[in-house]
Amino acid sequence: MLLALMTDLHANREAVSACLAHAQQQNVSRYVFLGDLIGYGADPGWVLQTVMDHVTQGSWAIMGNHDIAVLQEDRQNMNPVARQVVEWTRDQLNTDQLDFIRKLPYRIEWQDLLFVHANAWAPDKWEYIDGVMEAMRSMHATRAAITFCGHVHLPTLYHMTLTGKTGEFLPTPENSIPLSKQRRWLVIPGSAGQPRDGNPAACYATFDTETQDLTYFRVPYDHEAAAKKILDAGLPAALASRLLTGN
Template sequence: MLIAVITDLHANREALEACLAHAEERKVTRYAFLGDLVGYGADPGWVLDKVMEYVRQGAWALIGNHDAGLLQNERQGMNPTARNVVEWTRAQLNAGQLDFIAKLPYRIEWQDILFVHANAWAPENWEYIDGVMEATRSMHATKASITFCGHVHMPTLFHISLTGKTGEFVPTPEEGIPLSKQRRWLVIPGSAGQPRDGNPAACYATFDTESQVLTYYRVPYDAETACQKIISAGLPAVLGHRLLHGN
């Protein structure tokens, strides 16, 4: 089975369309969407409908912190920009879409794989994996050999050796990485809808369950259109401009 792992879509229709088309060309057989389906972007309804369509066909989907924010009546902890985006996004969605979000899980386990949005130790608290220390904590919090994780918008790969030493590296796109059974792994594909590593191309990854090969991808998309749609919707212009630079 070839699984495409796509996370942090952030209501970016253009990026999601590009990633899905790219994945279909590689004959992906199953999809996992790791949360933050909405937030920041101008097409929350379209993105949710597309994810719901894939879920009906057998895809996995998780809730992210931006998705969960739509379900909360009190938003005092948010800064004015974030509160604005949440309120605008909620107004674009129908009851069925909000109900879909409300039923999304925090984690999904399948065979020897764990899918989470934020981390394995407390996925509902939305704490970030900012480096080796948090990655080690997350890998120790699960029995799964491979954890796929979103929330962090920069592609990264962590692993723990048999001696307990944790390693970290930034993967090269399109170079297959065999995930040895002698190690445990934490895979952060990066954000499809809002990359933040200085590269505006959308991020996602595939994992072949037979060969145990992981491959990261960068997919160029029409970021100019996505940017202009954000500005036209009356959302903060900075949310559109950052798409052009990947920051």
């Protein structure tokens, strides 16, 4: 089975549309949306409904911190920009979409794979995997051979040997990487909706459960149109600028 791993969609219709179209060309069998479906972008309703439609067809979706934020009434601990976006986003969603968010799981385990948004040791606490130490902690927290997660908007691959030695690898797009069963792996596909590595092209990855091959992709999209929508919606200009620069 060929899985498409997409995370941190962040209500970016143009990026999500481009990634879905690209994945369809790869003959993907199932989509896995690793959280933060909404937040930052100007099309939360469309993106969330698109994910909902895919879930009804057998795909999976995970809870992210931006997703759960729209359900929380107390937002005093948020910075003003984040609070503005969350409040605006909630007003764009209907009752069915809010109910869908409420039912999102924090983790899904399937065969020897684990899907989470932030990490394996505390999926609902939203701590980041910023380097090798955090990746090691996450891999030690699960029996799964391969963990797929988001939250960090940079495409990265971590691996751990049977003796516990852990390393970091920066993947090259479109180069297939065989994930040896002699190691544990932690896969961060990078953000589909808000890349932060200096490249505005959307990120996602595919994984073949039969061959164990992992492939990262960068998909160009109309980021200028997505940025203009953010400005037109009255959302913070910094969010539009981020799409233009990829930072």
